[in-house]
Each structure stands twice: as structure tokens, then as C-alpha cells.
Amino acid sequence: MLRNHTILLSLLGLACASGAAASAQSSSSTIVVPASCATREGNRRMTVHFAEQRTRRIQILVDASQLAGLRGSRLVRLSFRKEVVAADMYERLRGGEVTPMVVNASFTDTKAASPSPVFRDNHGSNVVEVFRGTVTLPKVTSDEDRAVASFDAIEAPTLHFTQPLPIVAGKNLCLDFETYPASAGHAWEWPIDAEVHRVAGTARAIGQACWPADETPATSVMESSLRPGMHLKSTSRTPPHTVAAFLMYGWSDRFAFGTVPLPLTLWAPNCQLTISPDVLVPAVHFRRVSVEDEGQTSQVVPTPQLTSLYGSTIFLQYLFLVQNGSPTLATGNGVAATFTTQTPSLGVSLVATTNTTSSSGRVFLDFSPVMQLEAK
């Protein structure tokens, strides 16, 4: 009797243990990143992952705090969400469009608030190739009246990891996508839902361009690029007959090189240097339809991730070499660009480039595609 009872208890114990083990193996969880978009549409979209003949490398850094809801030991699936606001973009899909893609992933100490522009620096020590293959984009309707789309595979581009990624608790996640060109024979894009926390500095014009520009100020700075660790973006109209464009960066609008009072007339009658030309770099410029027209120039320059840069002001001004008869110099208006004092807060950031052989890319703080991650 006692022996039978013991055997029965042993069998029950074994059954419970194996049941628990089976339960642990089958338990899985899904989370949405960023969590704030779990039940609402993001405020932007990304067309960079999936498109005809498009090459990109995009690294996504996700803070550990965003992954807190993941239960399980390994990351096994990732899905992107359809964009509903710009759903008319899907009308050019014919079905069967694909994007070849390699995804490497790791858990890392690098935080989303301070990614390096150098891709390698953002990975942890154990980088796993979680996916290599072709993503077939679902053919979805362009007629959309929902407030938000789902992560159902029938309408969400889904990557089942061929090599699951072991989860390291407390670490941040680095997802590294390389997409390669594929042709469906027609132009198409498959935009995905995305979220941005817009943070901006301020830009103030100093003086004015020394030619009658069709728009003033002739030079402007994108205020949301005034974040330490991102890239400062500026653009300017160029005078007619421009043959070379340069951008000057400086630390003062009062003294050039710390000694010469500003503004300083460079070329008569009113082409003035309004900032200290501490750094001078060439800029690509474009003619419009005719050489008689104003042209356009633009430059993107990385800014360091320095605490001291928050709230600080730098100055910039474009300088042009103009050849209409004899060569002359011309100046755009100066700009006082003040960096934001706000630090990143979304918990997700991107580093991206269109050149997959480049070791570095542009940093986009507080920028994330809306993703669903599954762990088992």
C-alpha cells in the first residue's frame, strides 16, 4: 500500500514537473516598441526598410526599459506595423514584392540616448545573425479607415528569426538591418509606422545675404537637428553664377578669431562676415534651371555627444565664390544655432546610412519604427 502510494506520488510529481517544463517551453510573450504606440498609430512613417531597389543599413537601439515586458529566454520574431495615415502609398503594390535582408542583433551596454555613429561600437560582444533571407511584403489595402493597424502577419512584415537571440536581462537591444536591392520591375514602397519625439533647438538669422535672394533668410538650419549627438543640417540659397560654396562654423558672432570685431565687410558693398570663420569646409551646390538663377546648397555635419553642448550656441555662415566676369565673394546670412537642453526620452534611437559598406551612419535620436517583438 505504502509502496503503491509512493509510486503514485512519484508519477504525479513527474507529471507536474514535465507539465511545468512544457509550460515553460511553450510560454511566450510579445511587446510593442515603443510601448507608447501599443494601441495607437505612431506620429511618423519610415519608407526606408522596404522599397524597390533600395539599399540601407539601419541600426535600432532599444533601451532595456522598453524590453521589461518580455518573458522568455530567446527573441524569436519581429514584426513591423502598417502605416494607416499614409495608406495611399500601398496602392502601387502588385503583390509579391520582396526585400532581401540580413539582421544581426546583440544585447549591449550602449544606450538609445547616446548611440555612436559607428555601427560596430553599438553592438555588444555576442552578435548573432538572427535573420538572412527575403522578406515578402504583404499586399495590403490602400483604403484604410482604422485608427491603427495590427501585427497580424497578413498585414505586417514579419521576420521569424532563423537563429533565436538569447535575451540578456538588463541590457539594451541592438538590431542591425542591412537591406539589399531587389527589383519587382515597378516602383513601390511599403511604409512602416514609426514614432518620433521631436525635440528642437533654435536658429536665429544674423544679418542678411548680400544678393537680392528670392527668400529670406537665404540660409536656414533645421531646428530639430540641433541635438548633441545628431547631425546639424543647414541649407542655403546660392547667388547666381556660384562656382564654389563653403560653410563656415564659428564660436562667436562678435569677434573673428577672438580679436577682429564683427561684422566685417569682405566684399563691397555689403557682403559681410558675421561670424568667426573658425572652421571652413566645402559644400556641394546645385544650379537650378539656369546659371542666371539662384542655386541651392546644403550640408549635414555630425555633432559630438557632449553634455557641454546642450544649450550652447554655434554660428555658421555660407561663403560663395561667384564667377560672373571677374571672381567675387558673396555671403549668406549668418545663423546662431542653439542646441536643445532636452535629453533623449523615447528609449529608442536609429543609426542609418544608404551606403551599406560604410562603417558609420547618421544618428536619429528618439526615432523608432513601431515593432512587435516575440520571446519564447
Next chain:
Amino acid sequence: MSRRKIILTALCGAVVLLGATAARSAYVASSSSIPRPLSVVTDNDWGVIPDPPTADQDLTVIYRGDDEEVQYEVDGEKPVRVDVTKTGRFVIPRKAFQGKKGLTLVAHGGESGIRVIRF
């Protein structure tokens, strides 16, 4: 020599030096016999439908960059600003192109932020 002349001389010297360096780099790049990897693709932030555009059709413009506001400027007309935070897509009607030679699409994206279209 006055300080103004020193600064002007320094700037002109830098302009000439940088211009010459850029020209030499461009020459070296264009004359290089080393084939570039096929995977190197640097594209533009702008897409247009139809591509190439024509002056007798409406032009659908797709912006793929991260600016919140961009502008387009039809030959000889004032620039038009467009909010691209919602869809990143807008249409310029064909009547805007009547008698025009082209247009320019402008964002703060460096080289890839500008696209000049000539009909």
C-alpha cells in the same frame, strides 16, 4: 596689413586650397579604374511619379527624409513650403509647370536633400 586684409587673404587662400582639393578629388574619383562595389548605392531623399517627370502631368512627390517641412520651387516662382510630417507625399498640379523649364525640391539633407528636375 590691416586685420581685415589678413582675414580676407586667409579666407581667399582657404577657398582656393579647398576648391583645388575638391577638384582633384573629383578628378581622381572619376578617373579611377577601381570598380566600385555594386552594393554602394547613395540615393536621394526624393522620389517622383512619374519618373522621369514631364511638364504635362501632375507630379507626385515623395519625401523620405526626416525634415518636418520641405519646399519646392518651380522655375521663376516663389518657393512653396510643405508640411511632410503627416504623409511625406504631395502633388504639384501640371498647370504649375506651364511654360516652365523645371523645378527644385529642397530639404536640409545635404547632397541627398536637393533634387533639381529639368523638363
